[in-house]
Amino acid sequence: xxxxxxxxxxxxxxxxxxxxxxxxxxxxxxxxxxxxxxxxxxxxxxxxxxxxxxxxxxxxxxxxxxxxxxxxxxxxxxxxxxxxxxxxxxxxxxxxxxxxxxxxxxxxxxxxxxxxxxxxxxxxxxxxxxxxxxxxxxxxxxxxxxxxxxxxxxxxxxxxxxxxxxxxxxxxxxxxxxxxxxxxxxxxxxxxxxxxxxxxxxxxxxxxxxxxxxxxxxxxxx
Amino acid sequence: xxxxxxxxxxxxxxxxxxxxxxxxxxxxxxxxxxxxxxxxxxxxxxxxxxxxxxxxxxxxxxxxxxxxxxxxxxxxxxxxxxxxxxxxxxxxxxxxxxxxxxxxxxxxxxxxxxxxxxxxxxxxxxxxxxxxxxxxxxxxxxxxxxxxxxxxxxxxxxxxxxxxxxxxxxxxxxxxxxxxxxxxxxxxxxxxxxxxxxxxxxxxxxxxxxxxxxxxxxxxxxxxxxxxxxxxxxxxxxxxxxxxxxxxxxxxxxxxxxxxxxxxxxxxxxxxxxxxxxxxxxxxxxxxxxxxxxxxxxxxxxxxxxxxxxxxxxx
Numbered sequence: 147x148x149x150x151x152x153x154x155x156x157x158x159x160x161x162x163x164x165x166x167x168x169x170x171x172x173x174x175x176x177x178x179x180x181x182x183x184x185x186x187x188x189x190x191x192x193x194x195x196x197x198x199x200x201x202x203x204x205x206x207x208x209x210x211x212x213x214x215x216x217x218x219x220x221x222x223x224x225x226x227x228x229x230x231x232x233x234x235x236x237x238x239x240x241x242x243x244x245x246x247x248x249x250x251x252x253x254x255x256x257x258x259x260x261x262x263x264x265x266x267x268x269x270x271x272x273x274x275x276x277x278x279x280x281x282x283x284x285x286x287x288x289x290x291x292x293x294x295x296x297x298x299x300x301x302x303x304x305x306x307x308x309x310x311x312x313x314x315x316x317x318x319x320x321x322x323x324x325x326x327x328x329x330x331x332x333x334x335x336x337x338x339x340x341x342x343x344x345x346x347x348x349x350x351x352x353x354x355x356x357x358x359x360x361x362x363x364x365x366x367x368x
Numbered sequence: 369x370x371x372x373x374x375x376x377x378x379x380x381x382x383x384x385x386x387x388x389x390x391x392x393x394x395x396x397x398x399x400x401x402x403x404x405x406x407x408x409x410x411x412x413x414x415x416x417x418x419x420x421x422x423x424x425x426x427x428x429x430x431x432x433x434x435x436x437x438x439x440x441x442x443x444x445x446x447x448x449x450x451x452x453x454x455x456x457x458x459x460x461x462x463x464x465x466x467x468x469x470x471x472x473x474x475x476x477x478x479x480x481x482x483x484x485x486x487x488x489x490x491x492x493x494x495x496x497x498x499x500x501x502x503x504x505x506x507x508x509x510x511x512x513x514x515x516x517x518x519x520x521x522x523x524x525x526x527x528x529x530x531x532x533x534x535x536x537x538x539x540x541x542x543x544x545x546x547x548x549x550x551x552x553x554x555x556x557x558x559x560x561x562x563x564x565x566x567x568x569x570x571x572x573x574x575x576x577x578x579x580x581x582x583x584x585x586x587x588x589x590x591x592x593x594x595x596x597x598x599x600x601x602x603x604x605x606x607x608x609x610x611x612x613x614x615x616x617x618x619x620x621x622x623x624x625x626x627x628x629x630x631x632x633x634x635x636x637x638x639x640x641x642x643x644x645x646x647x648x649x650x651x652x653x654x655x656x657x658x659x660x661x662x663x664x665x666x667x668x669x670x671x672x673x674x675x676x677x678x679x680x681x682x683x
Contacts, residue, residue: 199654205454206443206650207506268648270657279643336641338504339551339622340451 165237177244184245188252191219192259209267216260221329223253225350228326232357247303250322254300261293285335292328295321326351421493421575423513429497435508435651437577443650444584445502446603447551448537448544459545460583465604468588472520474609475530482523484588488574491519495578496571498594500601501633501665505642508650512592513575518566520608526562530610534559535591535602552618558591558602559615559629563673569594572605595664597631628683632674633665637683 168176195212198204204211227249234242269276280286299319301307308315330351333344446456449463468484493513501507521533539555541548564570573592574581581587586603593600599619619627626640635645646658664670674682 204654206439207453207648208654209648210506267654268658272658275643275646275658278645282638283641283643285641338451338641339447340549 165239169239173241177241180242180245181248184248184252188223188255191215191256209263212263213260213268216256216263217333220253220256220260221333221347223249223256224322224326224329225347225354227253228322228351228354231361232354235361236357251300251303254296257293257296285332288328288335289332292325292332295325295328299325323355419580420578421488421513421580423493423495423575423578426494426496428495429499429509429511432497432499432509434497434511435649439651440508440510440576441582441584445504445598446546446584446586448539448547448554448556448604449584450546451551455546456584457582460587463543463583463587465581465583465587470589470605471607472524472610473607474534474611475527476610477525477527480524482520484574487520487572487589488515490523491515493574494571496569496573496592496594498569498592499665500592500594500598501647501661503597503599503627503631503639503642503644505644505647506650507647507659507661511577512571512573513578514571514573514592516568517570517572517591518568520572521565524608524610526610529612530562532559532561532611532614533565534607534609534611534615535605536607536609537602538604538606553621554618555606556602556618557615558600558617559611560591560593560600561614561673564593564670567670567673569667569670595633595667595670597633599627600631630674630679630682632663632670632679632683633661634663634679634683635661636663637680 168180171179195204195215198211199208227246230242230246230249234240265271265276269279280290299321302311302315302318311318330344330348333347334341337344442457443453444456445453446460449456449459466484469481470484470487471479471481473479493515495511495513497509497511499507499509535558537556537558538544539547541554547554560570571592573586573590574588576582576585581590586601589605590603591601591605614629617627617629619631620629633644638644645661647661648658649656
């Protein structure tokens with residue numbers, strides 16, 4: 147199983163072919179095509195949930211199914227957006243930066259679906275019970291904190307905000323690392339006993355942070 | 369280790385490429401099963417699973433809406449067959465719940481064993497429709513078929529030293545993939561205080577929905593204590609031990625802060641992870657919301673067992 151995941155995820159020839167094909171396009175088309183691919187890919191999980199919902203395929207506990215699925219995909223998009231910077235420096239493809247925002251916004255979209263499922267389908271907007279759940283259960287608390295921290299990032303994701311905030315925009319968007327840690331804690335603390343999945347995602351997060359270290363050091367020096 | 373093996377292995381076949389023996393044998397079993405089915409024959413295990421039980425109806429849970437057979441048999445916590453809810457239904461297919469004997473030992477007149485067929489004749493089988501509340505915040509309504517645990521206790525003849533009963537589940541890593549992973553301290557151990565065990569609501573279930581227990585639900589015999597969280601219901605019981613000291617259960621060993629010995633359903637005692645004041649009823653639908661959890665899961669008659677006890681402390 148692990149070997150299969152590894153082959154599928156890190157199939158370098160496939161990745162290289164895709165990048166070569168993209169590199170052959172004009173800069174504008176390249177970005178456009180990658181964005182189209184991301185949009186199409188990002189719609190698959192939510193379309194699947196809707197399809198399963200209409201065909202009675204969400205299992206015995208459909209609310210839990212949707213909560214897990216949307217939560218996992220928010221985490222995947224968070225990791226993908228964090229992957230852009232290391233991928234740029236490893237492949238020397240500077241234009242890749244143009245899709246980072248899209249990935250970050252999809253993380254936000256899935257996080258919103260996740261929280262909506264929780265507030266609506268799980269708790270039927272029973273605010274007293276929701277408040278109790280947040281205060282009493284550490285995993286819900288860190289999840290709520292992570293969501294709150296994504297709000298300023300989503301709100302300042304447009305071009306005007308980037309221009310207006312200048313250097314402060316960069317500092318503000320470093321919050322993504324804090325969000326990453328909170329989200330992983332959310333996952334660890336939610337799991338009853340089998341921590342295989344949180345371990346795998348935490349290792350990926352750690353890898354992405356490690357790959358950034360040379361960039362951090364370079365930026366500090368200059 | 370790997371390098372060492374390669375040096376002594378001129379064929380160049382990696383050990384990892386060789387099919388493990390148990391998997392190989394499992395494949396043979398699958399093939400045999402397919403062959404048998406094609407010939408119109410049934411394996412004993414399959415014949416067992418299709419068996420309908422003779423039982424009496426009772427008034428328990430008459431007013432409840434049953435959780436579907438599909439949901440009851442596809443959404444299970446049975447870590448010996450994996451930690452995912454769908455794992456047991458898939459992984460327990462080849463598990464053979466027959467022949468089966470239970471060892472009776474500890475503080476009894478004489479240690480002995482009892483076969484599943486004999487157990488099912490100790491008392492008339494009854495249908496008991498019980499609510500089951502999982503510690504994870506969901507619940508079901510299940511039409512169990514079983515007999516009062518009291519019937520077995522009377523047969524076992526415990527001595528005056530028997531203050532608690534320990535239930536030990538079957539543990540076979542060869543046929544239970546989850547039991548190869550130390551997520552819990554195997555074998556699975558649960559326990560009851562003697563008076564809880566004698567309570568007439570406490571049953572040994574041997575079936576559900578009128579048929580023998582499906583493997584994923586704890587075949588061939590499991591404990592059902594409807595006023596306690598579901599994890600108290602030890603599955604595939606292989607040993608019942610009468611003891612003087614409070615048993616140290618698997619979940620207590622895993623996290624004593626989260627799981628107490630009593631594990632009575634109690635909306636006022638919260639869990640570090642899950643809201644215990646309300647629950648999701650399985651099968652109620654996407655928009656049904658939650659229902660309020662009741663003390664002792666609504667089985668008020670057991671309250672007297674805990675008279676004068678601090679239920680916050682003894683959770």
